[in-house]
Amino acid sequence: MKKLLILLLATTSFGSNLPATADTQQYDDQRSSLGLSDSEKAQFLSEMRRMLSSIQGIVAGIGDNNREMIIQSARYSGNRMARATPESVKAKLPQAFKDIGGPTHLMFEELVIRAETDDMTTLTQFTGVLLKQCQTCHALFKAN
Numbered sequence: 001m002k003k004l005l006i007l008l009l010a011t012t013s014f015g016s017n018l019p020a021t022a023d024t025q026q027y028d029d030q031r032s033s034l035g036l037s038d039s040e041k042a043q044f045l046s047e048m049r050r051m052l053s054s055i056q057g058i059v060a061g062i063g064d065n066n067r068e069m070i071i072q073s074a075r076y077s078g079n080r081m082a083r084a085t086p087e088s089v090k091a092k093l094p095q096a097f098k099d100i101g102g103p104t105h106l107m108f109e110e111l112v113i114r115a116e117t118d119d120m121t122t123l124t125q126f127t128g129v130l131l132k133q134c135q136t137c138h139a140l141f142k143a144n
Contacts, residue, residue, distance in 0.1 A: 031142040034097065040089050041143045047085070048143075051077045054108065055131065062123050067115050070123065074111040081105060097141055104133040 036044055057073025060066075082105040093101070107130045114126060 029142065031138075031140055032094070032096075034094075034141055034143050035092055036089060036143050040086070040092070043086065044089060044143050047081060050081065051134070055127070055134070058111065058123075058127055061115075062120050062127065065120060070115040071112050074108045074115065076108075077105065078109040078112065079105050081108075097137070100133060100137045100140070104130065104137070107133060 034044070054073045054077035057076070058070050061069030061071075061073060082102065107126075111123070111126060111130065114123060118126070
């Protein structure tokens with residue numbers, strides 16, 4: 001499991017794009033606002049937490065060599081989630097967000113397929129690429 005965590009961190013370049021600020025420094029948030037209402041923001045952030053839960057399940061499944069856990073966790077954040085996003089939210093999302101979000105949901109779908117046959121190292125590497133999508137989106141956008 002320790003080897004898996006090291007590989008996952010290495011493949012995601014975790015922390016390489018984080019701002020170098022201490023807890024006492026003020027952070028100037030340069031991300032673009034999605035301009036969501038309070039209720040839309042609450043639902044949208046709930047979707048983001050579900051995606052994070054999917055990633056946790058995928059990583060746990062890889063660590064336990066449990067392909068079914070990987071499949072179920074990845075499926076949770078695939079196209080089904082994208083299709084369930086309310087039209088009011090979709091209408092507000094800029095094209096740049098959609099250009100990241102759409103392929104990210106497709107990557108979860110691809111992971112469902114890959115989990116059937118790919119070895120765990122390859123699945124870990126692909127999960128690292130998927131997390132890079134998440135990192136990019138979160139670096140560019142905020143819900144409010």
